[in-house]
Structure formats: structure tokens, C-alpha cells
Amino acid sequence: MSGTSGGRRDSERDRDTEGRARNARPRDGLGRPLPYGADGVERQPEGVVRSPDETVAEAQALLDAGKPFHAHEVFEDAWKSGPESERALWRGLAQLAVGLTHAARGNTTGGARLLRRGAGAAEEWAAGSGGQARPHGLDLADLAVWARELATVVERDGGAVSAVAWAPRLRGRPG
Known part of the structure; x- marks a missing residue:
């Protein structure tokens, strides 16, 4: 069926307020x-510029x-909006969150791979940031x-993990 995506015509594609294609x-x-019409979870608005503290607090919540x-x-x-010098840091943290997402969805291979990639990015950023x-x-x-x-648990046990039970503490464990 040429010109369609999932049974919808190109002219019926979901669009954001600027007219860009965006799955609604x-x-x-x-x-x-x-499915369209189902009750879902409200999506995060895209392109929001936050301070680093606001970013960490929002992500932790x-x-x-x-x-x-x-x-x-x-x-x-x-x-995408922060200083060039911190892009690798935020990208690594995004990889950790996506890794947890995949692990919670039961995607063992993708979850473990992204968790390890994000861990490496965090370590690399800390090592290259003058000890920060x-x-x-x-x-x-x-x-x-x-x-x-x-990543080790996901590979060993397989299946989905609880995203709540495995939520990381971005600023370390209390106590």
C-alpha cells in the first residue's frame, strides 16, 4: 500500500503544532x-530548556x-540544549534511562547493551572532566x-524488571 504508514495515508499523518510529523x-x-483512543500516560513535552538542577530533579521524579x-x-x-562540553554527559544519562526502559520492557539484549554503554559514557565523562x-x-x-x-541481572534472569524497583538514584543513595 504505497504512501501509507500503518494503514494511514500520508495526508493523515499526525503532526505537531509546527506541522512536523509526530506520532500522536x-x-x-x-x-x-x-491504540488510538486508548488511555495513555501524558507524554513529556519536547524541547524544554531546563537548568541542570531542574533536569536532574525532573528525571529523578x-x-x-x-x-x-x-x-x-x-x-x-x-x-540538545546544553553546552557542548556537557552533551556527552546528558547523552550517557539518556542511554541509562533507555537501557532501563528496555530492561523493563523485557528486551534483555537491548537493555543490557544500553545500560553498559551508558555506564561507560558516565565513567568516560567523569575521567575526562578534570576529575569532576x-x-x-x-x-x-x-x-x-x-x-x-x-545489565548483569537482566542477562542472567531474562524477562522484564520493575522500572520502579530498579530506578537509580541520580545523586547517590541516601544515608
């Missing part, structure tokens, strides 16, 4: 598309609520340990 299907808490896909979108905004291991209060060493542990 509702999504569940892990970002999976649901979403992670704690079991919405790592949405946290990834917050980190993605930071990597806690930029914006982020505990990069603890996040790398968390990600590698979760």
Missing part, C-alpha cells in the same frame, strides 16, 4: 505506543514513578555500578 498515539508508562522512557526525553532535551565525578551533584560512579549490576 497514546503511550504507556514505558513509552510503548497504544520520572524514574521514581517508573517512567524511564520519559526521563530519557528530559535528558535528551538537556543534551559529581557534576550537578550526579553520582556518576554509583550510576555506573548500578547500570552494570542491572
Whole structure:
């Protein structure tokens, strides 16, 4: 069926307010598309410019609520709008959130791969940032340990993990 996408004609494609193609299907808490008309979880607005502290607080609240896909979108905004010198940091954090998303969806291979990639990015950023291991209060060493542990659990046990139970503490564990 030429000129269609999923049974919809190109002229019927979902568009945002600027006319760009954007899938308007509702999504569940892990970002999976649901059928049109289904009740979904409100999506994160895109392109929001936040301070680093606002980014970390918003992402942590979403992670704690079991919405790592949405946290990834917050980190993605930071990597796209932040200073060039911090893009690798925010991209690595987005990879960690997407890794948790895939692990919670039961995608063992993708989840483990992205968790390890994000852990490596966090370690690399800390090593190359003049020893700044806690930029914006982020505990990069603890996040790398968390990600590698979760990747091992996902590969060993298979199946989906709880996004809430495995939500990382971005600024380290209390106490």
C-alpha cells in the first residue's frame, strides 16, 4: 500500500503544532505506543530548556514513578540544549534511562547493551572532566555500578524488571 504508514495515508499523518510529523498515539508508562483512543500516560513535552538542577530533579521524579522512557526525553532535551562540553554527559544519562526502559520492557539484549554503554559514557565523562565525578551533584560512579549490576541481572534472569524497583538514584543513595 504505497504512501501509507500503518494503514494511514500520508495526508493523515499526525503532526505537531509546527506541522512536523509526530506520532500522536497514546503511550504507556514505558513509552510503548497504544491504540488510538486508548488511555495513555501524558507524554513529556519536547524541547524544554531546563537548568541542570531542574533536569536532574525532573528525571529523578520520572524514574521514581517508573517512567524511564520519559526521563530519557528530559535528558535528551538537556543534551540538545546544553553546552557542548556537557552533551556527552546528558547523552550517557539518556542511554541509562533507555537501557532501563528496555530492561523493563523485557528486551534483555537491548537493555543490557544500553545500560553498559551508558555506564561507560558516565565513567568516560567523569575521567575526562578534570576529575569532576559529581557534576550537578550526579553520582556518576554509583550510576555506573548500578547500570552494570542491572545489565548483569537482566542477562542472567531474562524477562522484564520493575522500572520502579530498579530506578537509580541520580545523586547517590541516601544515608
